[in-house]
Amino acid sequence: MDRIDSVHTWDLTQGQPRLFSALECAFSYRDSLFKKPAGQGYLITAVRFRLPKQWVPVISYPDLKNDPELARNATPQKIFDAVCRIRQAKLPDPAKIGNAGSFFKNPIVPAAKQSQLKTDYPALVSYPQADGSYKLAAGWMIEQCGWKGRSLGPVGMHQRQALVLVNHGGATATDVLALADAVVASTQQKFDVTLEREPVLFD
Template sequence: MRDDTSQDLTGLNTLGLVSHAAHYFRLDSERQLPAITQWQQRAGVPIYVLGGGSNLILREHLSRPVLHNVLKGIRLVEETSDAFIVEAAGGEVWHDFVGACIRHGWYGLENLALIPGTVGACPVQNIGAYGVEVMDRIESVQTWDLAQGQPRLFTAQECAFSYRDSIFKKPLGQGYLITAVRFRLPKQWVPVTSYPDLKNDPELAQGATPQKIFDAVCRIRQAKLPDPAKIGNAGSFFKNPIVSAAKLSQLKTDYPALVSYLQADGSYKLAAGWMIEQSGWKGRSLGPVGMHQRQALVLVNHGGATAADVLALADAVVASVRQKFDVTLEREPVLFD
């Protein structure tokens, strides 16, 4: 395995940031995994793992090695009395995998259609949309311990999932390469259409099916969110902040229209996009980057932006929201520096 292959990463991240890796390797077979551990040991520093590049902020020059996970494969592992256990390789495109599940009659992921990225990235971020989080469907996560050079299986419980978070975003779990994810998809399918966009969709009013929900989610996302192929973006750039009931009550006094969602533990999730818009950033730019004109939660690259440009805008937005609402936003994309 060569470890001296350089790579332009500008086209491999959905923000379209100008970036170059001094050391790059493409992983397309699990047979390469032992050599990758040796590669990391020779490099003397941890490897950055790149999937679909949809949740990343890349610096212009990356000195640490970059491993591009393009492992492929989808299979039905087991069929029980109440569920299908389906496995997908880490390099599979997430949206394509969701579509494949619909075609095979394996339901439960349709609310997560059109989320950019790969299967291997989905547990890291615990992706979620329209009332479903992927943690609700994950059975286990198969990984490769890059430091020890051996496989490691994480059960769903061991993944320590929470809102847009998992063990794989914490220091303890960052040394693992996700090679495959297994999903438990229920045979007794129950539609999840509680979110207003789905509840008010005219097509679903006639009766929800997995395919109809899949199609509705695609329509809604395409109407609200810019296509990364046309304008660089990483989807929702900030997490929706979680506050206490007391904090929400205080905010509602000054901002009665503030959008909030009750959580299971009694806390409330706030709509970050609404707060960003109220802070004056919707459709506003700072240099070559800006917050999208239709969806204030999405940071877009108008062309030629670098990580420094993105971070400068992100810091400015965070400062504005904190000043207005006394709430601190946290970005979703991970920084490779």
């Protein structure tokens, strides 16, 4: 989202195009205007990016930062290949098993809450934020609740990545929501942290 200049949309209500600046899109962690009621009447048709003329590698993601090949020589192609390799190792192929990618957002909690959880669960995975809060790894929390690789009817949490909800075949929206609600309830009970679904539900 740091590179987005503007977003082109089609206003489904007015039947005409509308251009949104990056500021108007209100981008934040896995969120934007278009995931809120005020922005759900727009169909995104194109995105305009503003890229620096001088390329600078961004490998702050832990798996990229720890890649010895990238540490020696981080070219655009090598970063692309590494990202694809990492995602293929962790995430299911949607062509083989139905999924919507990461199903829950990583919750952000105050420092006091993170400290309390770290005391209770020393292996807690968390990331400090600029404002002093902490982002918790939802996948780790879901795994601690016993949901990794576990199914509820035709849906389940993926065996390699507990954050990904998968459809083993024939699942309905009711099946998906039942599992999602069960995962949220388990995490709430164990950690006193409420997970938020990332996919938007349309009636």
